[in-house]
Amino acid sequence: MLTIDNLFGANKTSPCVRQVYGVSGSGKSFMLNKALKTARKMPAFGKLHRFVIFDIKHDGYEDVLINDKKTKEYPVSDLDGVIKSLEKNRVTLIYPEMETASILLEDTIKHIFSVAQRVEDFSATFVLEESSTFIGSHPFSIPPQIKRFATQGRSLGLSLLLVNQRSVNNKWVDTQSQGITVFRLAIPDAELLKKRWGLNHEEIDLKLSEKKFSFAHYDLEKLSLTYYSPINDDKTPIRKQK
Numbered sequence: 438m439l440t441i442d443n444l445f446g447a448n449k450t451s452p453c454v455r456q457v458y459g460v461s462g463s464g465k466s467f468m469l470n471k472a473l474k475t476a477r478k479m480p481a482f483g484k485l486h487r488f489v490i491f492d493i494k495h496d497g498y499e500d501v502l503i504n505d506k507k508t509k510e511y512p513v514s515d516l517d518g519v520i521k522s523l524e525k526n527r528v529t530l531i532y533p534e535m536e537t538a539s540i541l542l543e544d545t546i547k548h549i550f551s552v553a554q555r556v557e558d559f560s561a562t563f564v565l566e567e568s569s570t571f572i573g574s575h576p577f578s579i580p581p582q583i584k585r586f587a588t589q590g591r592s593l594g595l596s597l598l599l600v601n602q603r604s605v606n607n608k609w610v611d612t613q614s615q616g617i618t619v620f621r622l623a624i625p626d627a628e629l630l631k632k633r634w635g636l637n638h639e640e641i642d643l644k645l646s647e648k649k650f651s652f653a654h655y656d657l658e659k660l661s662l663t664y665y666s667p668i669n670d671d672k673t674p675i676r677k678q679k
């Protein structure tokens with residue numbers, strides 16, 4: 438069963454990566470935004486837990502930031518901003534420049550690892566939007582820091598969410614994944630779902646089409662598929678669909 442805890446939280450005994458996909462406008466960012474709003478308030482994540490969102494589209498997450506007069510959080514776009522924000526804020530929203538996004542991604546992950554190694558109670562959830570911008574289908578087309586994150590992250594309390602419009606067609610990433618959350622899918626992904634996990638795309642999509650913004654979760658360890666109602670707001674987050 439998908440919960441805010443296991444969507445964002447690290448688990449020392451299961452893989453560090455979670456994949457989220459669905460076509461543009463299917464509700465991915467909206468759901469993650471509301472769920473992050475809830476998560477940031479949950480003591481279960483620990484005082485030194487950090488939520489980091491790396492969003493090349495600069496769209497859909499500002500609502501997660503605190504917008505009080507006294508404590509205002511701002512999106513950041515360089516390493517200096519990332520480091521400062523991580524130090525004091527629960528949530529760090531990164532709006533990278535297109536030209537330097539890959540470098541900033543690598544530097545940010547390096548920094549998160551170095552903090553995680555130095556500070557015992559530190560843990561983090563890293564949300565990478567438009568992940569196919571950075572990850573290709575070939576095993577060698579994964580940036581070294583993402584590889585490191587996926588393989589060494591869980592022992593340090595780190596988890597990685599790869600969010601994309603299409604399924605990330607990379608078998609290595611699959612082997613590092615705990616589960617996939619799917620919204621409405623592009624037709625060419627149907628074959629892939631079937632080939633990789635034996636999932637019936639037509640059936641899933643038919644069910645998802647009945648209720649706009651609903652989604653399904655496939656647990657890659659338990660091999661179970663569950664459907665969820667659309668998220669309304671940050672007060673009523675993840676609910677199983679009847």
Ligand SMILES: Nc1ncnc2c1ncn2[C@@H]1O[C@H](COP(=O)(O)OP(=O)(O)O)[C@@H](O)[C@H]1O
Pocket residue numbers: 459460461462463464465466467468497620650667668669
């Ligand atoms: N659960 C929902 N309830 C109400 N409106 C939603 C919901 N999910 C998405 N929307 C609407 O659809 C738009 C597109 O959703 P979004 O999450 O940005 O799509 P994606 O990230 O998959 O491209 C949002 O701006 C919002 O207006």
Ligand SMILES: [Mg+2]
Pocket residue numbers: 465466467497
């Ligand atoms: Mg989006």
